[in-house]
């Protein structure tokens with residue numbers, strides 16, 4: 001997985017679990033599992049979203065902004 005590369009150790013990773021308005025969209029938990037994120041040491045966050053309505057987009061970007069400002 002790309003995320004284990006040493007030079008990316010401190011890079012925060014934001015994942016959008018998009019298309020949550022569609023019944024077959026993968027859930028946040030499914031995506032977390034599929035990407036094996038619980039074993040990833042760098043900061044990561046999976047935000048559910050719907051790009052069509054905009055739901056979740058600001059929340060995800062707020063998280064990323066907070067991570068960057070922390071450095």
Ligand SMILES: Nc1nc2c(ncn2[C@@H]2O[C@H](COP(=O)(O)OP(=O)(O)OP(=O)(O)O)[C@@H](O)[C@H]2O)c(=O)[nH]1
Pocket residue numbers: 018019020021022049050051052053
């Ligand atoms: N219903 C729904 N459709 C979406 C959402 N986000 C994107 N789409 C639609 O998905 C289609 C593909 O979007 P693109 O921006 O081209 O994304 P892509 O990565 O090329 O393709 P995907 O594999 O569909 O993500 C477009 O018709 C978008 O309008 C969403 O949250 N809900």
